[in-house]
Structure formats: structure tokens, C-alpha cells
Amino acid sequence: MDSTFDYIIVGAGPAGSVVASRLAEDPTSRVLLVEAGKPARGLSVTMPAALSLAYQRRDIQWGYESGPEPHLDGRTIDEKTGKVVGGSSAINAMIFNRGNPMDYDGWAALGLPGWSYAHCLPYFKQMETFEEGADDWRGGEGPMLIGRCRAEHKLFDVFLRSGEQAGIEVAADHNGYRQEGLHIAQAFIHNGLRWNAARGYLRPALERPNLQLLASVFVEKVLVEDGRAVGVAVRDRTGRRVLRCEREVILCAGAFNSPKLLMLSGIGDADQLRGHGIDVVAHVPAIGRNLENHPGVDVQFATRHEDSLTSQIGLVGRGLLGARWLLTRKGLGASNLFEAGAFLRTRDDVAFPNMQYEFLPLTRQLRGGKLVPVPGFQFWMDLSRPESRGTVTLRSADPAQAPAIVFNHLADPRDIRDLIAGVRLAREIARQAPWNPYRGEEISPGKDAVTDADLTEYLKRRTGTSYHPLGTCRMGPGDDAVTDDQGRVKAIAGLRVVDASIMPKNVTGNLNGPILMLAEKVGDRIRGRQPLTPSKADYYRATD
Numbered sequence: 001m002d003s004t005f006d007y008i009i010v011g012a013g014p015a016g017s018v019v020a021s022r023l024a025e026d027p028t029s030r031v032l033l034v035e036a037g038k039p040a041r042g043l044s045v046t047m048p049a050a051l052s053l054a055y056q057r058r059d060i061q062w063g064y065e066s067g068p069e070p071h072l073d074g075r076t077i078d079e080k081t082g083k084v085v086g087g088s089s090a091i092n093a094m095i096f097n098r099g100n101p102m103d104y105d106g107w108a109a110l111g112l113p114g115w116s117y118a119h120c121l122p123y124f125k126q127m128e129t130f131e132e133g134a135d136d137w138r139g140g141e142g143p144m145l146i147g148r149c150r151a152e153h154k155l156f157d158v159f160l161r162s163g164e165q166a167g168i169e170v171a172a173d174h175n176g177y178r179q180e181g182l183h184i185a186q187a188f189i190h191n192g193l194r195w196n197a198a199r200g201y202l203r204p205a206l207e208r209p210n211l212q213l214l215a216s217v218f219v220e221k222v223l224v225e226d227g228r229a230v231g232v233a234v235r236d237r238t239g240r241r242v243l244r245c246e247r248e249v250i251l252c253a254g255a256f257n258s259p260k261l262l263m264l265s266g267i268g269d270a271d272q273l274r275g276h277g278i279d280v281v282a283h284v285p286a287i288g289r290n291l292e293n294h295p296g297v298d299v300q301f302a303t304r305h306e307d308s309l310t311s312q313i314g315l316v317g318r319g320l321l322g323a324r325w326l327l328t329r330k331g332l333g334a335s336n337l338f339e340a341g342a343f344l345r346t347r348d349d350v351a352f353p354n355m356q357y358e359f360l361p362l363t364r365q366l367r368g369g370k371l372v373p374v375p376g377f378q379f380w381m382d383l384s385r386p387e388s389r390g391t392v393t394l395r396s397a398d399p400a401q402a403p404a405i406v407f408n409h410l411a412d413p414r415d416i417r418d419l420i421a422g423v424r425l426a427r428e429i430a431r432q433a434p435w436n437p438y439r440g441e442e443i444s445p446g447k448d449a450v451t452d453a454d455l456t457e458y459l460k461r462r463t464g465t466s467y468h469p470l471g472t473c474r475m476g477p478g479d480d481a482v483t484d485d486q487g488r489v490k491a492i493a494g495l496r497v498v499d500a501s502i503m504p505k506n507v508t509g510n511l512n513g514p515i516l517m518l519a520e521k522v523g524d525r526i527r528g529r530q531p532l533t534p535s536k537a538d539y540y541r542a543t544d
């Protein structure tokens with residue numbers, strides 16, 4: 001292996017996979033990708049319906065927790081994060097959403113004019129091949145293969161009809177012209193296989209001789225000499241060593257680990273670093289602040305077992321669906337189960353949807369410390385653009401120690417207000433006539449939770465995570481932003497962050513798609529390409 005590289009990329013998650021593959025397209029660039037996890041193998045990370053098994057695999061996760069959360073009764077929350085080639089896209093729920101066009105226009109308004117939706121849309125298209133074909137909004141030649149869910153279980157149809165009866169429209173393509181409304185979901189699933197970023201981008205890119213992947217190698221810090229990043233210090237089974245590069249170190253380690261690595265390298269809040277005995281290289285207090293996420297809760301109703309998806313996933317059912325999937329890559333095994341959803345506004349004074357619903361034709365409940373499927377149906381509803389902000393900080397100077405993560409969910413009363421409205425809207429949908437033959441008791445919050453005070457209590461007890469951390473090294477023009485509009489760390493030359501950390505603000509939807517777009521856009525520029533021409537495609541506004 002070459003001992004010197006042009007680029008060292010840390011982390012083979014979605015962002016790292018994209019950046020590595022784009023940089024390696026230039027045959028004169030020597031690119032090294034370093035990943036702490038091992039390659040993703042096994043049924044749990046290939047068969048979409050086995051996602052709950054992937055969620056439980058500790059050997060491919062960092063095992064992080066957030067908390068104690070001061071506004072959630074001091075609870076800790078399990079923060080699943082992939083430590084595996086493919087990153088969290090190898091263990092996630094595969095749902096594909098882009099966010100709302102107005103999210104990106106909001107980024108532009110924060111002083112990032114090159115990140116308006118018109119500027120981002122060409123990269124969303126470059127990233128994907130949508131199985132229903134390309135048009136002004138959708139791509140037809142990209143590495144990520146995106147399919148439409150089959151949504152064959154009868155309760156998906158009941159969900160859509162009841163939403164319509166409540167006055168909500170069905171969006172034909174919620175990742176196209178119009179996001180708002182009900183939808184049949186789209187997913188990173190192709191030919192029955194989980195289509196993670198390593199499969200889409202990395203596998204073909206690794207055919208190139210100028211890209212090397214070092215898996216199961218843990219980066220402990222970035223080396224900075226005379227104000228410039230020159231390499232990384234790593235550790236693996238054989239011990240510690242240094243890897244050097246001539247152009248850039250690019251951190252794609254995710255919204256928890258990229259700020260952690262910067263701080264371990266002496267870049268962060270000077271007082272905090274000194275407190276851990278770390279030599280200060282640059283005082284950048286904004287690193288690790290501005291942590292965002294999508295907080296959410298379940299609204300659950302009972303049904304008869306025969307009406308719920310639980311009737312198909314008992315011991316025999318699981319065996320049958322597994323066998324069918326192994327033989328044909330079809331059937332329920334090829335589904336991520338989250339096959340319908342909605343983007344809705346809970347109040348009229350919000351310009352675009354502020355709540356995302358993911359509908360499941362079963363409920364999941366804690367029994368004996370484990371989440372198990374129970375007959376019923378549920379809405380997982382999360383707040384798309386919460387106001388509360390959290391932090392990622394170091395616990396010590398030991399690279400092996402997990403960072404301290406506090407989301408501060410529900411710190412801002414506006415978040416409580418909106419989540420309560422979201423619960424009431426879910427109940428409203430569940431009250432509609434199409435549910436009459438199926439709807440049993442409300443399991444949670446439960447029929448006794450009526451007042452704002454009752455529902456606030458419920459939120460404190462049950463608010464959880466959609467696993468979408470972002471914003472800890474955010475892009476922007478001011479001193480409170482860590483990176484510039486191309487992810488360059490302002491304080492240090494030759495050092496960039498390209499992952500969920502640099503998102504300046506949350507988006508209305510799951511993060512994998514937006515991160516792939518972001519990495520395409522920055523990756524192209526690092527490669528020296530001209531920006532793609534902004535799109536002229538229009539998008540839906542509630543006032544239309």
C-alpha cells in the first residue's frame with residue numbers, strides 16, 4: 001500500500017462512500033478511506049425486513065447513548081450509529097426522503113446561497129436512479145437505486161383512505177413536485193436488497209487502483225502541523241501508526257464522531273480541551289454545539305391479531321418470508337415495513353410540513369426490556385424542525401471513550417406544543433370511518449391522556465429519537481459556524497468535514513438522502529468540477 005496519499009477520508013458511511021468514489025474518479029488522485037467498522041455481512045444487513053435484527057447487532061454499532069436528557073426526566077436514549085462499512089446506512093430503516101425544498105431555501109437564507117433547493121436538486125438527481133423513471137425532479141442514472149414500497153398490507157390502504165377523509169391529499173411523489181400530504185413510501189431497496197451507500201458507491205469505486213479502503217482501523221486524531229492537517233493517527237489490532245496525506249483530511253465520521261475527532265485533535269472550545277489535558281490547536285467553541293435531531297413518539301392503537309401485520313411475522317411466518325426472500329428476493333422479506341407515511345402541518349402558520357408520520361400496521365412495545373411486535377397499528381411521528389439544540393462534548397482525552405451527547409429534546413416549549421398537536425392530528429386520522437372495522441383501544445398515549453398536561457407527561461416519558469443527529473460542525477458565514485460552504489474547517493487548512501455534522505439546519509425528512517446529496521455536491525467541488533447548473537424545476541407551496 002502507498003504510504004502517502006492525496007486525500008485521507010475518515011469514515012465509510014454514506015458521506016464517506018460518496019466522497020471517496022467521486023475523488024477516485026480522478027486517476028491521478030491517491031485516495032485512502034479509513035473505517036473503524038468491518039464490512040457489512042449477513043442477512044440482517046441485506047434483507048430489508050430484517051432491520052430489527054440489524055438494530056440489535058452490537059458488533060456493528062458504536063453503542064452510544066444520549067443523556068441524561070434534562071427535559072425527559074433524566075432518561076438516556078439509545079443512539080444507534082453504524083460502525084461498519086456503509087455506516088448507519090447499513091443498519092438504518094432505508095426510508096428515502098429528500099426533505100422539503102423550502103428546507104434548502106432556508107439554508108440559503110442563512111448565508112449559504114449555493115445551497116438553495118435549485119442548487120441542491122441537480123445533486124439529488126445525480127445521486128439516484130428512481131425505479132419510476134427520471135423527470136425534472138428525479139434522477140435516472142445515479143448509483144443509489146430507489147424503489148417504491150409495495151404497501152400490500154390492507155392497513156396501509158386504510159391509513160391512506162382515512163387521511164383523505166380527514167382532508168389530506170395523497171402526494172403522487174413526495175420527493176418530486178409536492179412533499180406535503182400522505183404517501184406510499186420510497187426506500188433504498190432494489191431487487192429485494194438493502195441498497196446502502198457502500199453497495200451503491202463504494203463497491204464499484206473500489207475496483208479503481210487509486211482508492212484503498214482500510215476497514216477495522218480506528219482514527220484517534222487528526223495531525224496538524226503549522227496550522228495544516230497532514231494526516232491521521234490510527235489504531236488497529238497491530239497497534240498505532242500514522243497515515244499522511246498531501247492535500248486534505250476529510251472527516252466523514254458522522255455528527256457524533258466528527259466533532260469528537262476535531263476535539264481530540266485540539267480543535268474546539270479551548271477551556272474544555274485544556275480541562276481534558278489536550279493541547280489547544282485552534283479555539284473553535286462552536287464545535288459540538290448546535291446538535292439537532294428529530295425527536296418523536298408513537299401513537300398506537302390495538303387491532304385484532306388477524307388484522308395486524310403481526311399475523312404474518314410469527315415464528316412460521318418469519319420462516320416462510322425468509323425462505324421466499326432467499327429464493328426469490330420477493331415478498332415481505334423485501335420490505336422495510338415502513339411503507340406509508342405523511343408530511344403534515346400541525347398549524348396554519350407554518351409554511352411547510354413540520355411533522356413526519358411513519359405508519360406501521362403493527363405496534364412495537366417494550367416487553368421484558370425488548371421491543372416486540374404486538375397486534376395493532378401505529379404512527380411514529382417526529383418533529384421535523386425542532387427548536388431545541390444539544391451538544392456533543394468529550395468525556396475525556398481517551399479516544400476510545402464515547403462522547404457525551406445531550407440532545408435537550410423538549411427544552412423549547414414550542415417543540416412540546418408541536419408534538420402535542422401532532423399526537424392530536426394522528427388521533428384525528430385514526431378516528432375516521434375507514435378505521436371503524438379495525439380500530440381497538442388506543443394503547444398510547446391512551447384514552448385518559450387528554451389535556452396538554454397529560455400529553456406533556458406522555459412526551460417526557462416516551463419521546464425518543466429518529467436517529468438523525470446533525471449540525472455539530474455546521475456550515476455558515478459567521479464565527480458561530482465551524483465550516484464554510486464547502487465543509488472546510490475555517491480554523492485549519494487542509495481539513496474538511498463532509499457529513500451530517502455540517503448541515504446548518506434540520507430538514508423535513510430522514511437524513512440519508514440529504515447527506516448523499518450534500519456529499520455529491522461537496523465531493524464534486526473537491527474534485528475540481530464546476531457546480532452543476534441550478535435547476536429550474538418548481539415546487540409546491542401551500543399557498544398554490
Ligand SMILES: Cc1cc2nc3c(=O)[nH]c(=O)nc-3n(C[C@H](O)[C@H](O)[C@H](O)COP(=O)(O)OP(=O)(O)OC[C@H]3O[C@@H](n4cnc5c(N)ncnc54)[C@H](O)[C@@H]3O)c2cc1C
Nearest residue numbers: 011013015036087088092093094095219254499500510512
Ligand atoms: C437506526 C437508524 C435508522 C435510520 N433510518 C433512516 C432511514 O430510514 N432513512 C434515512 O434516510 N436515514 C435513516 N437514518 C439516518 C441515516 O442513516 C444517517 O443520517 C446517515 O447514515 C448519516 O451519514 P453520515 O455519513 O453522516 O454518518 P454515518 O452513517 O454515521 O457514517 C460515519 C462512518 O464513520 C465511521 N467512523 C466514525 N468515527 C470513526 C473513527 N474515529 N475512525 C474510523 N471510522 C470512523 C463510522 O464507523 C461510520 O461508518 C437512520 C439511522 C439509524 C442509526
